[in-house]
Amino acid sequence: MTWRVATIRESRVETPQAKTLVLDVPDWPGHLAGQHVDIRLTAEDGYQSERSYSIASAPDAAALELTIERIDDGEVSPWLTEEAREGDQFELRGPVGGYFVWKASLSGPVLLVAGGSGLVPLMAMLRHHRATGSQADMRLLLSARTHEDVLYRRELDSSFRDMMYLTLTREEWDGWSRRVDADILREVGPGPEEHPHVYVCGPTAFVEEAARLLVELGHLPAAVHTERFG
């Protein structure tokens, strides 16, 4: 798979820990919602480092966007979130991964379950849903630490308010203030009898627990797609 040169067109602060980079990638072949890319940074002396990041933009969007959360002792994310600015370049290849994807042509309801920055590939699905005017019943359950940690907060509020359910694990508010549990999943729905396609993304412990609960509620294991990090 070919490495392409990506040039940063714009960067946007999403949260104190995360930034979105809007990229120009000549001859980008297009992607599906849920896929990721490999990126490779090169230092002046030729030293290189590679990592994978989920694509945040819809397949229908004009530019490729990645949202990167800073990992304090990381090697690549601190450069992407703090050093990198408009006009900077790195290499990128992809798209990668054909399983954790949602296409508007897929029929049936969809349940997205995100822990923290696990929202990124699911955001591509929400944006794809909106861009295609899909009539599919799509719902997002997002677990975040506090309101301040919620990625794409304004866009979620303005475009996806009635599709979204939020629980906060480190902030008391008038909504749910606890980890995702069976009651929350039941209330969000759609239930297993509606056979939704389910996509779960987040840190390992979050994904393990959410996937376990979903199977316990009666969802078919084969309908529960998972993607983890960390």
Next chain:
Amino acid sequence: MPPISRGFHGRRQTEVDPSRLPPGQYATNDFPVLSAGPTPHTPLDEWSFTVGGAVKEARSWTWDEFLELPNEVVTRDIHCVTKWSKFDTEWRGVPVERLLEGTDPWGKFVVAWCDGGYTTNLPLADVLDGQAWVAYEYAGEPLDPEHGGPARLLVPHLYFWKSAKWLRGLNIGEQDEPGFWESYGYHNYGDPWKEQRYWSD
């Protein structure tokens, strides 16, 4: 020439022996988890292991029988296609050639199949001669379900998706059949030293 990423210096892992790190990988002490779906939990009294397909004599073991098989402890470096490598991981398992003894396979390919529906394909030659094990202990402890327990394939010379979790059997085939990730764009063979991550690599 790749473009220089301005101001990028990297956090070079000076304590890491570069000759043990395949291209594009970084060393970690964590043990990250990757899988496409929920972790299956098969009770041990319902677990069995089967060698079948293009063999003269299929064989099958219960969990208790499996533990009676000659096994060994091996220490190997493992390399995940998502870029992390972990050095000196210690496993107990049954060498795959011991499981094939007496089965008389005539196919040249293997599909490893698992609880949860996962499969991966390998050339038979790559799981023989001390290159592959069916592992059921990690670092002296029963293998955690998150990491593929009760038993997983261990083929450390290939990217770690080939080391299928929740392994239930090996199916010998006359033809090579792409497994799960191999059907979704990942390389058919997956040699980390040649950086064979994706179809066209």
